[in-house]
Amino acid sequence: MTATPEKIAGVVRPQLERLLAEGGSFGDARFYAEDANQRLMLYDGNLESNTRTDEQGIGVRVLWHGAWGFAATADLDAIPACFDRALANARAAAQLPGFPKDMGPARPSKGEYVAPVEKDPFDVPLADKLAFLKGLDEQLKGEGIAQRVVSARFQRRRIHYWNTEGTEVSRRVMNTFATMMVMAPDKDGRTQRRSVELNSDGAGTRGWEWLADENCFAGHAERIKQDLAAILAAEPLPPGRRDLIILPGQGFLQVHETIGHALELDRILGYELSFAGGSHVRPEMIGKLRYGSDKLNCRAGVTANSPGTFGYDDEGTPQRDYYLIKEGILVNVLSSRTDLGEANARAGREVVKESGTAARACAFYRTPIDRMTNINIDAGPDGTLDDIVRATEDGIIVDTPVSWSIGSNREHFHFGTEIAWEVKDGKRGRVFKNTTYQGHTLEFWNSLDKVGDESTWKLQSVPNCGKGEPNQIMELGHGIPVMRFKNVQTGEKE
Amino acid sequence: MLEPRIRELLTRARDDARKRGVSAEFNLHREKSSLIRLGNSSVALATHEELTRLDISVQDGRKVGSFSLTADVTADQLKNALGHAEENCRAALPKDYEPIFGTVEEPVDDSAGFDPELESLSPEAKTGLCAAVIKAVKPKGAYDFSGSWSTGSTEMYYITTANDNEAFRKLTDGRLVLVLKEQQKKWELSVERTQKAAGAFTAGDIIAEFESLLPVYEGAEGFRTAVGRQRVLFGAQAVAELLGLAVWGGFIGRLYEEKRSYTAGMKPGDKLFADAVTITDDPENRDVFGMPFDFSGKRRRRFTLVENGVLRGLLYDTMAAAKYGRKPTGHDLGNDDFVLAPGRGEPGLDAGCKLAGDALYIPHLHYIHLPDPTKGLFTGSSRFNALRLQGGRFTAPLFSTRVTDTSPSVFGNVVALSSKNVPVNTSSTYARRSPTAVSVPEWLLCDNVRITDVADSF
């Protein structure tokens, strides 16, 4: 059939009513009228990825006697059969019952979200996009540079959502991601690299205009070449304990791995144990646990221009902005409607009051799970990066992940970064290579002693967060200021 | 063979493209996937997806463009998709090398790995087996089971305008992971099974494995080992991880040519690992899922990477082969069939433990990353089922222990390998269903493994 949302709605609405009539307690359907991704990648100037992927289909979820069933199909003539399958799956799941899932009080909503875009990247001719990327690749050429990578990805989605409570919302999501990287071997034969991702201050719009904004991307080409030259000439970071100043280009991953994932309610409740892992946080710790120093204020934010902003989550709940950690105390977690009752029962008191609007699915053929949205750290009182450097006796500044490895309950971590700058007696000095640092999550966040002001705050996109079974890749954002941590184990001891 | 309706659509599209002088590759992927997901000793979710994906790639001299579609394939959609791929190719920038166009070397029609019973294994049957395990395994204190059991079928069909050959493959696969977690001490035990057909394992097998692990977890507190170099007995899942790292860091042709692999500067015939180490990519090995062709149409056969510790061959996909003037080796794939050959150690975990004496037993490595591929440097931490070995016996569970070492060092310091190999499922479901397994010795004993951090929790 020709798949207009109106036609699909005409098929879906009576099916949702049928679910309730057959004993289901809740049901919903997500129709992806469009899910388009374009991936372009130049590797050493050669166009190695020049592809577009289009997906269209519907995913149906049914809650039956406290258990979920899900089914998906791209065959839009088979929607009633897809509802049958989802219901049958829910019935099978309900054979081995646990804590019964429920959606809590009904909160019907109606509305539309349209991501802020000036120029739709899919309307820009491919030849123009490639000319732009080729221009950047030319800028990255230089003496001593062995490999160059320039890539961009554009995503456009039109999603329609209906549920048995009467919620009907639609979304037009648009995302733009881009990376530039230069690589070269150092005198020890180890490949060093320096890169930059398309970033912003969280304002602005998400279309082609963002990528074209010099400040957000293209303007950094020269800088990463200069940084790489400095890394190639640098000595390895000597191991030792010292203060660690983390720029947003690294801080986003620190937050992502040791706060974001640890605060996903499905992980906390043990639903991700066999794949992604659990969490060191238990439900009863919500409202009590000192996660970090009182300088730490972390929120699930609604940032205007971020892939973690989507209007309504995949349960149709309007996205909201709330604290996860307030002055160092854990006050909330990332949740959807379905696990709130279980979290409160396990804690023995009400620790989560309403959905954290974090139910997100990566495609029509995946079911929503608890995901990060924009996990942001509030800017702090400690001034600019220069102010923080001036206040540091012995430390390093680090930027941009090379490697990351985190304990399965997010209780400890090991990160490698592209670059480090030495800080001695309040002055930024020489560059180090082969930088790594490691720590234990709570001890580390409790050593946070300086948080930079608004001038240091940057929005970093994450295009590839992995989680879930079946596996799902998700897009999200992190708004992060410059942060300083005291007395961190850095470098590798033999 | 592929369903006649779709096969006819695709071969007709190929013939039409050829008539118009268009060089096109068609790659069809169909899956039926089902999964149950357990949490808190219950089935919290059951899923089912039926998906068809079509990738079309068009090449015109040095220009390449492609288009992919996830939808029910019809004649109109196929025509549109080919049109988009052609448009993308027209606008493409030419490469500075001559790309190799896909050609199906010889016809393949392989459904030997397909089991209709596994394809349609019901969520009730899966739930029943898991319920039997949960009912039988009763540790002390508060605990719960979680996990997942994914089963399904995959069809892969590849043709190009280069000739009339067709490559087709249909198979089934499954993977069960059950995790038992103690709520207070937070230790986690895991039992994992991989399958090609229904009935590959029973609840009884799984119960027995859990019960063999439980006493040491219930009888001793967690052990915090020391940072430094130690003797480690790796279990099969960890060996599979180590094998993957060794291959990725050392044997990818493109990285080798760019001097970004730890084998850079070496050549075939050079000694790389301990004598006991032989690594092949072997689609005919019975443990693996065995992909008979790759997505450039090359027929895949046994390929040796390392023989008795000596470097023999590197993996070249068509891109690296074209760029660096090498021959493609049949590795335009995400799912290879790697085999670490069995050694001379007595089979059975008990024998490995006895040989190890005082050591750490690490059967899984979690969240591995490569801080420096040019040295083969990796880092990852222990997770499920990790134990302290004293005098060849398990005496305590290990707290989360970080291993940061290099592939050349680990495979250079091999003391012994079990003479019995087992399959380890390495499939991911991030994109399309793509059954992958490796065959590895059930244990590998290694000296001087670098432990760099220890947590005070599991």
Ligand SMILES: [Zn+2]
């Ligand atoms: Zn993530």
